[in-house]
Amino acid sequence: MKKLLAIILGCILTGGFLSLPTLADTGGLSSLRGTTDLDSVPNAEEMKRVPKDRIAIERDYLHQPPVIPHQVRGYNVNLKGHKCLSCHSWKNYKKAGATKISLTHFDTRDGQQLSDVSPSRYFCDQCHVTQADAKPLVKSDFKSVDALTH
Ligand code: HEC
Ligand code: HEC
Numbered sequence: 508m509k510k511l512l513a514i515i516l517g518c519i520l521t522g523g524f525l526s527l528p529t530l531a532d533t534g535g536l537s538s539l540r541g542t543t544d545l546d547s548v549p550n551a552e553e554m555k556r557v558p559k560d561r562i563a564i565e566r567d568y569l570h571q572p573p574v575i576p577h578q579v580r581g582y583n584v585n586l587k588g589h590k591c592l593s594c595h596s597w598k599n600y601k602k603a604g605a606t607k608i609s610l611t612h613f614d615t616r617d618g619q620q621l622s623d624v625s626p627s628r629y630f631c632d633q634c635h636v637t638q639a640d641a642k643p644l645v646k647s648d649f650k651s652v653d654a655l656t657h
Pocket of ligand 2: 591609
C-alpha cells in the first residue's frame with residue numbers, strides 16, 4: 508500500500524513539474540508588453556510629453572485621487588525632503604496657490620489620525636499621476652458620474 512502511494516505521489520509530482528510552464532514562456536500570448544518573453548527586456552516606451560502646468564483637472568468619480576495638472580520632473584521625494592509637500596502641505600498651500608492635501612492623508616491604515624502626513628501617503632505618485640496625450644491602452648466606455656461634471 509505504501510509503495511503504491513509512493514508511486515502515485517511520484518507520478519503526480521513529476522507530472523506536475525513537467526507540465527508547469529516556465530517563467531520565460533508567454534505561450535504566444537500578447538499582453539500590454541507585447542509578446543516579449545518574461546525573461547527578456549522589451550524596448551522601452553517612448554517618453555510621453557507631459558503638458559505644461561494648468562489648473563486642476565475635473566474628477567471622474569468620488570474618492571478619485573485627483574490627477575496632477577502640472578509637470579513633476581525633478582520633484583524629489585526622499586528621506587531628506589518632499590518637494591510635493593513644499594506646495595501642498597497645510598503649512599505651504601496658501602503661499603503656493605496649491606490644493607492642500609486631503610484630511611484623509613493624515614490617517615494611518617488603522618484609522619489613527621497623525622499630526623503630519625501618514626507614511627502610507629508619503630509617496631504621492633503611488634496614487635496621483637501626471638497626464639499625457641496618449642493613446643488609451645485598452646478601449647473604455649467609462650462615463651464620469653453626473654454630480655462631478657459641468
Ligand atoms: C511649486 C509648487 C508645487 C509643487 C512642488 C507641486 N505642486 Fe501639485 N499643484 C500645484 C498647484 C499650483 C496646483 C494647481 C491648483 C489649482 O489650480 O487648482 C497643483 C495641483 C495638483 C493636484 C491636483 C489637485 C486637484 O484638486 O485637482 C495634484 C494631485 C498635485 N498637484 C499633486 C502634486 C504632487 C504629487 C507633487 C509632487 C510630485 C506636486 N503636486 C508638486 C503646485 C505644486
Ligand atoms: C494611497 C493613495 C494616495 C496617496 C499615496 C496620496 N494621495 Fe492624495 N488623494 C488620494 C485620494 C483617494 C484623494 C481623494 C479623496 C480624498 O480626499 O481622500 C486624494 C486627494 C488629494 C488632494 C485633493 C484634496 C482636496 O481637498 O480635494 C491633493 C491635493 C492630494 N491628494 C495630494 C497628495 C500629495 C501631495 C500626496 C503625497 C504627500 C498624496 N496626495 C498622497 C490618494 C492618495
